[in-house]
Amino acid sequence: MSPQSRFLFLLGLRWFPVGLLIPVLVLLPLERGLTIAQVGAAAAVQGIVVLVLELPTGGLADSIGRRPVLMIATGINLVSAGLLVVADSMPLFVLVYLLQGFYRALDSGPLEAWYVDSALAADPKADIETGLSRSGVVLGLSISGAALAGGGLVALGPWTLGSWRISALTVPVIVSFVLVVAGLVAIAVLMKEERPAKRGVSWMGDVPRAIGGALKLVRRNRVIAALIAVELFWGFGMVTFEQLTPVRLSEVLGGADKAAALMGPVGAAAWAASAAGAALVPLLVRLIGPRWAGFTMRILQGAAIAGMALIAGPAGIIVAYLCCYTVHGASNPVHVGLLHRQVDGPWRASLLSLNSMVGQPGFAIGAVLLTAIAASAGTPAAILTGAVVLAVAAPLYLVGRNSRTSSTVEFQQVA
Numbered sequence: 001m002s003p004q005s006r007f008l009f010l011l012g013l014r015w016f017p018v019g020l021l022i023p024v025l026v027l028l029p030l031e032r033g034l035t036i037a038q039v040g041a042a043a044a045v046q047g048i049v050v051l052v053l054e055l056p057t058g059g060l061a062d063s064i065g066r067r068p069v070l071m072i073a074t075g076i077n078l079v080s081a082g083l084l085v086v087a088d089s090m091p092l093f094v095l096v097y098l099l100q101g102f103y104r105a106l107d108s109g110p111l112e113a114w115y116v117d118s119a120l121a122a123d124p125k126a127d128i129e130t131g132l133s134r135s136g137v138v139l140g141l142s143i144s145g146a147a148l149a150g151g152g153l154v155a156l157g158p159w160t161l162g163s164w165r166i167s168a169l170t171v172p173v174i175v176s177f178v179l180v181v182a183g184l185v186a187i188a189v190l191m192k193e194e195r196p197a198k199r200g201v202s203w204m205g206d207v208p209r210a211i212g213g214a215l216k217l218v219r220r221n222r223v224i225a226a227l228i229a230v231e232l233f234w235g236f237g238m239v240t241f242e243q244l245t246p247v248r249l250s251e252v253l254g255g256a257d258k259a260a261a262l263m264g265p266v267g268a269a270a271w272a273a274s275a276a277g278a279a280l281v282p283l284l285v286r287l288i289g290p291r292w293a294g295f296t297m298r299i300l301q302g303a304a305i306a307g308m309a310l311i312a313g314p315a316g317i318i319v320a321y322l323c324c325y326t327v328h329g330a331s332n333p334v335h336v337g338l339l340h341r342q343v344d345g346p347w348r349a350s351l352l353s354l355n356s357m358v359g360q361p362g363f364a365i366g367a368v369l370l371t372a373i374a375a376s377a378g379t380p381a382a383i384l385t386g387a388v389v390l391a392v393a394a395p396l397y398l399v400g401r402n403s404r405t406s407s408t409v410e411f412q413q414v415a
Contacts, residue, residue: 003122006190007115011135012142013183014111017081017176019146019271023154023263024169026246027256031169032088036247036379040371042093043243047235047364049101050108054357057105066110066117067193073106074184081177085170108356114191144271151264154257168257217342218354224342226399227335230298231355234331235362237390239370240305240383241324245317248379252314266318273322274329281333290341294334294397301327302391309383338397 001009029039060069080099087093112135150172159166166174218225250259284293304327307320339355366386374382 001190003115003118007111007118008135008138010111010183010186010190012138013179013186014107015139015142016146017179017183019143019267020150020153020172020176020179022143022147022267023150023246023260024172026243027250027260028084028169028173029087029093030247031167031256034090034093035375037368037371037375038090039093040239040243040367040374042090042097044097044364044367045094046097046101046104047360047367049098050105051357051360051364053102053105054108054360055354057108060106065193066114067187067191069106070110070114070191071184071187073103073110074180074187076106077103078177078180078184081173081180085173085177114193118192140271140275144268147267147271148264151261151267154264155261169260215354221342223400224339226396227339227342228355228358230294230335230393230396231358232362233389233393234298234335235359236366236370237302237305237386238359238363239366240308240386240390241321241328243367244370244374244379244383244386245308245321247374248308248317248383249314251379252312252317262314262318266321270322270325273326277326277329277331278333281330284330285334285337290334290338291397294331294338295394297327297331297334298394298397299391301331302387302394305387305390306384309380309387 026039029042030036034042057069076099080096080103083092083099084096087096153171153175154168156168156171158168159171218228246259246263249262250256253259253262281293284296288296301324304320304324308317308324311317311320336355366389370382370386373385
């Protein structure tokens, strides 16, 4: 197999177990006795861990190699998945999300970096861009198909093995665990990596310098600061459609099992809608420009989320949810593109990592506050609050509209 084929296969195997859990990840702890506020607090742990470790673990992958870091990450994910099968208390679910935080931080980047290294080592003129673009297709199809399969597994009902009864919501978790085992074996077999004797990463020097350089850019460039702030608000608002939508549907449909079964095909359709939204980005940017595109996306996504809160019937909630994901798929390339246009130099990757990291505390804060609001004032009130917070960041896309020249000067000053 070529490096690209191995990369795409491993990527699909990495994301399929994630898609299986989409219909049940929030509903399962509720079935096992946790409150919605406790679920939010447990999920916040993952965001905090990723926030702390994302940049340092990138340095670790450069230091000891992509393959060992990815194997360590997948091993941690295996323990987390196994624990999720049996977790039935708040401390155990906190431990699940703690391990997931370590896994997500370690898993962020090494597989893609390994593919680029391997492809260029085999052919310095290799078309790596095609492989990277195909990875987006594989990721979307994997999650979409897995979410559909997860909902189908729930719909088939509980399993009975002798005297052991496995609830319908637990079935996708068990299948996900088996696939994580397969993923670990596939990494060991398919990832071939030759490491040089020494690597040029110093934990006491290079990594802190990269983080410091990115922070200086944020401090000295008001456009970058505004975009980073958008990511913070965006992370807060994402709690509405990633965690609260299944709860909202369960309330409308009158049961967690019904909502989980429905979230399978709905989740699959949402990822397809996200891909469609991303495909519309070039046309939208040509028509109104990237900054106004970002502004428009934030307003439209906030309106779609508000629709999920205000519409009473399941059909209307699902339509609003799909509209939200369509806009979500278009928003990310616009946002990242604006960041790329603001910096040229050695801290580009660190700046993008910093942008991603800011979304983690935003999500963690949202998980705690919005689930608390859901517990006290109802799920619609929590979703509406998240919609307002997400949309209020829209004007930040219009900060420094003519700043490309000044940003280059500021970069030179930082350098």
